[in-house]
Amino acid sequence: MDDILLMLPGPTTVAPRVLKATSDNIVNHRSAIFGEIFTETTELMSEIFKTKNQSYLITGSGTSAMEAAIANILNPNDKILNVVGGKFGQRFMHIANEMGADTQELTVEWGDAVSPEQIKEALDKDENIKAVTVVHNETSTGVSAPIEEIAKVMKNYDALFIVDAVSSLGGDRVEVDKFGIDICVTGSQKCLAAPPGMAAITLSEDAWKVIDKVDSKTYYLDMKKYKKAGSGTPPETPYTPSVSLIYALAEALKIIKEEGLENRIARHEQAAKATRNAIKALNLELFPKEEVSSTTVTAVKMPKGITDSDFRGTMRNKYKVELAGGQDHLKGNIFRIGHMGNISYKQLAITFSAMEMTLKGLGFNIDMGASLAAVNEAYL
Amino acid sequence: MDDILLMLPGPTTVAPRVLKATSDNIVNHRSAIFGEIFTETTELMSEIFKTKNQSYLITGSGTSAMEAAIANILNPNDKILNVVGGKFGQRFMHIANEMGADTQELTVEWGDAVSPEQIKEALDKDENIKAVTVVHNETSTGVSAPIEEIAKVMKNYDALFIVDAVSSLGGDRVEVDKFGIDICVTGSQKCLAAPPGMAAITLSEDAWKVIDKVDSKTYYLDMKKYKKAGSGTPPETPYTPSVSLIYALAEALKIIKEEGLENRIARHEQAAKATRNAIKALNLELFPKEEVSSTTVTAVKMPKGITDSDFRGTMRNKYKVELAGGQDHLKGNIFRIGHMGNISYKQLAITFSAMEMTLKGLGFNIDMGASLAAVNEAYL
Numbered sequence: 044m045d046d047i048l049l050m051l052p053g054p055t056t057v058a059p060r061v062l063k064a065t066s067d068n069i070v071n072h073r074s075a076i077f078g079e080i081f082t083e084t085t086e087l088m089s090e091i092f093k094t095k096n097q098s099y100l101i102t103g104s105g106t107s108a109m110e111a112a113i114a115n116i117l118n119p120n121d122k123i124l125n126v127v128g129g130k131f132g133q134r135f136m137h138i139a140n141e142m143g144a145d146t147q148e149l150t151v152e153w154g155d156a157v158s159p160e161q162i163k164e165a166l167d168k169d170e171n172i173k174a175v176t177v178v179h180n181e182t183s184t185g186v187s188a189p190i191e192e193i194a195k196v197m198k199n200y201d202a203l204f205i206v207d208a209v210s211s212l213g214g215d216r217v218e219v220d221k222f223g224i225d226i227c228v229t230g231s232q233k234c235l236a237a238p239p240g241m242a243a244i245t246l247s248e249d250a251w252k253v254i255d256k257v258d259s260k261t262y263y264l265d266m267k268k269y270k271k272a273g274s275g276t277p278p279e280t281p282y283t284p285s286v287s288l289i290y291a292l293a294e295a296l297k298i299i300k301e302e303g304l305e306n307r308i309a310r311h312e313q314a315a316k317a318t319r320n321a322i323k324a325l326n327l328e329l330f331p332k333e334e335v336s337s338t339t340v341t342a343v344k345m346p347k348g349i350t351d352s353d354f355r356g357t358m359r360n361k362y363k364v365e366l367a368g369g370q371d372h373l374k375g376n377i378f379r380i381g382h383m384g385n386i387s388y389k390q391l392a393i394t395f396s397a398m399e400m401t402l403k404g405l406g407f408n409i410d411m412g413a414s415l416a417a418v419n420e421a422y423l
Numbered sequence: 424m425d426d427i428l429l430m431l432p433g434p435t436t437v438a439p440r441v442l443k444a445t446s447d448n449i450v451n452h453r454s455a456i457f458g459e460i461f462t463e464t465t466e467l468m469s470e471i472f473k474t475k476n477q478s479y480l481i482t483g484s485g486t487s488a489m490e491a492a493i494a495n496i497l498n499p500n501d502k503i504l505n506v507v508g509g510k511f512g513q514r515f516m517h518i519a520n521e522m523g524a525d526t527q528e529l530t531v532e533w534g535d536a537v538s539p540e541q542i543k544e545a546l547d548k549d550e551n552i553k554a555v556t557v558v559h560n561e562t563s564t565g566v567s568a569p570i571e572e573i574a575k576v577m578k579n580y581d582a583l584f585i586v587d588a589v590s591s592l593g594g595d596r597v598e599v600d601k602f603g604i605d606i607c608v609t610g611s612q613k614c615l616a617a618p619p620g621m622a623a624i625t626l627s628e629d630a631w632k633v634i635d636k637v638d639s640k641t642y643y644l645d646m647k648k649y650k651k652a653g654s655g656t657p658p659e660t661p662y663t664p665s666v667s668l669i670y671a672l673a674e675a676l677k678i679i680k681e682e683g684l685e686n687r688i689a690r691h692e693q694a695a696k697a698t699r700n701a702i703k704a705l706n707l708e709l710f711p712k713e714e715v716s717s718t719t720v721t722a723v724k725m726p727k728g729i730t731d732s733d734f735r736g737t738m739r740n741k742y743k744v745e746l747a748g749g750q751d752h753l754k755g756n757i758f759r760i761g762h763m764g765n766i767s768y769k770q771l772a773i774t775f776s777a778m779e780m781t782l783k784g785l786g787f788n789i790d791m792g793a794s795l796a797a798v799n800e801a802y803l
Contacts, residue, residue: 047450054449054666065667066446069434069618070427071745102620103483104662107643114641138642232663238449240482240620240665261494261641262518263487282484283612285620285665286434287445365451 048364050394052182052210052340054232054239055384057291061237064294065287072284078277084289085273087296091212091235091304092227092245094219099269100292101242102285105209105230107264108242110138112205112226114260115267116174116253119143124165124175124202126157130183130370131207135176142260147172153184153373154342156335159192166200173253174203174225180211183370185342185379186331187215194222203250209233209242213299214311214383215338225250231288234311234339236384237295241288311338314382314391317421321395321414325402330377339383342369344376349405351375357404362397388422428744430774432562432590432720434612434619435764437671441617444674445667452664458657464669465653467676471592471615471684472607472625474599479649480672481622482665485589485610487644488622490518492585492606494640495647496554496633499523504545504555504582506537510563510750511587515556522640527552533564533753534722536715539572546580553633554583554605560591563750565722565759566711567595574602583630589613589622593679594691594763595718605630611668614691614719616764617675621668691718694762694771697801701775701794705782710757719763722749724756729785731755737784742777768802 049056070077081100088098101107113123113135123144125136128151139146149165151157157177166172175197179190190206197204203225208217212227214234219227225247232239246254246266259265268281299307318341322329330342345351351368355378358364367379380394395414403409429436450457461480468478481487493503493515503524505516508531519526529545531537537557546552555577559570570586577584583605588597592607594614599607605627612619626634626646639645648661679687698721702709710722725731731748735758738744749757760774775794783789 049449049451051451053663054451057449062446062448066442068442069429069437069612071429071431071434072619074745102665103487103643104664106662107483110641110643134642141639141642141645230663232449238665238667239452239663240668259521261490261643262514262521263483263490263641264643265521282486283433283610283619284484285482285618285668287618287667287671288620288665291667365454 046363047359048390048393050364050380050382050390051367052233052379052381052383053230055236055381057236057238058298058385061291061294061298064290065238067287067290069286072286073279075277077286078279080289080293082278084293084296087293087300088243089245091296091299092217092219093221094245096245096247097273098243098245099266099273100280100284100289101244101264102240103242104240105228105242106134108228108230108244109135109207110261111244111264111266112228113138113142113144114264116203116250116257117142117144117260118257120145121173122147122169122171124149124172126151126175126177126188128155128157128184128186129153129178129181131178131181131209135178135207139176154186154331156186156188157193159189159196162193163196166202172202174205176205176207178207179217180208180215180337180339182210182340183373184331185337185340186335187211187337190224191216191222194224198223203253210339210383213307216308219245231292234383235292235295235299237292238288240285241292311383311386313421314386315339315341317388317391317418318380318382320417320421321391324413324417325398325409339381341380341382342377343380345378346402346407351378353405354378354401357401358397362401364394364397388418391418426743427739428770428773430744430760430762430770431747432613432759432761432763433610435616435761437616437618438678438765441671441674441678445618445671447667447670449666452666453659455657457666458659460669460673462658464673464676467673467680468623469625471676471679472597472599473601474625476625476627477653478623478625479646479653480660480664480669481624481644482620483622484620485608485622486514488608488610488624489515489587490641491624491644491646492608493518493522493524494644496583496630496637497522497524497640498637500525501553502527502549502551504529504552506531506555506557506568508535508537508564508566509533509558509561511558511561515558515587519556534566534711536566536568537573539569539576542573543576546582552582554585556585556587558587559597560588560595560717560719562590562720563753564711565717565720566715567591567717570604571596571602574604578603583633590719590763593687596688599625611672614763615672615675615679617672618668620665621672691763691766693801694766695719695721697768697771697798698760698762700797700801701771704793704797705778705789719761721760721762722757723760725758726782726787731758733785734758734781737781738777742781744774744777768798771798
C-alpha cells in the first residue's frame, strides 16, 4: 500500500515526521501537558486562518465542522442563503435543511463560480437572510469562489459569511480577518497535509453574538461548550479529542510555518498552473472555466472513448498513481487531480508520465513528453 | 511525557504495536484497499459487541456515538427514560433534551446502580416511553449497572434499550444480541486500549425500524448515511474517516481477539478485585457500594485531611502515576483509578507503591506494604 502516489483532493500524502508524531504516546487530554500542545495547535491554526480569534479543533471530518457552522447559529426557520455549484455546496444546504433552516439556494452551474453580484442580488431581494454559505474551493468541480470579493459585498449586510475552506486553507488565500469571514471551517487532510479525522473552525465576534442567542442543534458540536472548555485551565476540548491526530496536526502546522504560508500558496499556484498546462498539452479539456479554476484540484473532462475504470484503473493499477473520479452526475464524466499539501514538480512528473503512458496504452494519439514539457516549463 | 503511568478511566496506555499502526501511510478512504481494512475493523467490532449486526465507526468521541444513538430515533417530544446516577447518565439526558426529547429522569444516587425493578416501575407508569438509556459503566462514580438483568425486564416492553458501553466494552460483559441491547455505543480509548478519537455503534433490527421512520437530528451522525455507505462497494464511511485511528483500532481489536474476550474480562475482574482489596488494606473507603462497583474503574473517597491536589499532585509529579479526580460535585471528594485496557499486576504494583509513599509522605499512618500484599494475593 506504500507505493501508490495519492493525487487526490484529500487525503494527501502525509510527511514522515507528521506520521511519526501520530504514534507518540497518548497523554491525558485533561492535563497541563496536553493543554500546552492543545494551545500551541489552536494558536497555529489561528495563524493559518489569519485571524486574531480563537480556533477550535473538532474530532471529526470536515463535514462535522460544516455542521457546527450551521447548527450553532440557527433558530427554526431562519433563512440561509446557500451557494450551490457542486457537491459540497449541496452538502452545506442539506445540513442547513436538516437543521431546520429555510434554505435559499443560489444555483451556480457546476464548473462555474458564483459572482459577488449574484450574492448582492440575493441579499437585496431578501433582508431576512441570516447567513450565506460559500464553498471556497469546490472540490467536486475544481472551482474556486472569489471569497475576497464576496466578502466586500457582504460587509454591507448583516448576514454572517460562512466559508468552507476545507480544501483550500493552507493552499490558497484565505484571510479570515482581513476578508471579513465570520465562520471558517477546514479539515486536516487536504492542504494542511495532516492525516484525516480532524476539523477546525474559527468564529468572529459577530458570529458569537448570534451563537450566544441560539440553542445549538447538536450537543457534540455545540460551540459554546468548545469555547468554555477551550478557555479553562488547562485549555481543553469538551469531549475526549483525538490526541494522536492533534499531535499530527501540530506537526503539520509547524511544517507550514517553516515553509511560510505565502510560499506555500505560491507553490500551490505553480502546481495548479503546471497541471492545467500539462492537461492542455495533452489536448484534454478542463472541466471548469479556466478563470475560476482551483489552486488545489484540477478537474478534467474524461477523454472521449474511454471509461473511468479504464483510465483511472490503469493509472492506479499499472502506474500506481491514484486520481479522483467525478462525483454524482459527474461520475465517469470527469477525473480530478489533487495537487495539494506536499506537492511539487516531482509528483506532477510522475502523474503525467503515468497519464501519457495510460492514454497511449488505451490507443490515444499522444504527443509523448508534451505534458511533461509543460510541467517543466511551469516550474523552470 | 513518556514516563507517566496513566491509571485513568480513559485514555489508557496504548500498546507499541497499536501506536505503530497509527503511523502507517494514509490510503484513500474510498478505495478497495481501505474497504478491506474497514470491513475487517467493523467485523472485529461486531465480534467484541457480540452481535451479528453491523457495527459502524464514527470519527468522533464516545459522546458523538451517544448523540448518534439519540438523534436517529427521536421525533419531537418523544419520551426517553434516562437513568441518571452520574455524569455520563446526565450527558445522555442532556443530549436527549437538546435533541427535543421529553426526557424522564430516573434518578439514582451517585455511587449506587439502578435496579431492574426501578426500570420496570418507570415503564409500567408510562407506556409512551420510546427508549431507555443506561450507562453500563458510570465512569464518574465507578458503578456498574446490571444491564443483563435490565435487558430481561425490557424484553416485555416496546421501548428501545440504549446502552453506553464506552468504558466497559472489552473489559466487562457486554453481549449485545444475547442480552437484547438495541443500540450500544463505545469509544476507542477505554478498555479497547486504542488511541482516543473513534467511536463505534451497533443497532438492532428493532432500532432500524424506528430509525427508518425518523428524520435524523444531525447530518454528521445520520446513521442512515452510515448504513448506506457501509453497504456500498467498497464499504466506506459517509464522510472522511480518521484513517490512522482505524488502523490503530483494527490493531487493538486484533490484540483483544488474540487474548480472547473472556480472558480479557477475567483479567479486568481480577484487577478490579485487587484494586478494591488494596484500597481497603490502606483503610481507604470505596465511593460506590461494593456490590455495584465497576470492573474497569475504582472510585475512592478522598482521605480526610488532604486535598486532591496534594494527593493526586504528589502521585503524578513525584511518583509519575496519573489518577483521575472527581467530576462535578465529586471534585476533590473522590479519586478514581482506571484499571482498563492493558492492565496487569504490574501497573497496580506501581500504583500502590506510589500511593503508599504518597500517603506516608503526607503524614498518614500507613501500614507500609499492606496494599501491595493485597494486590499480590488477588493475583496469586
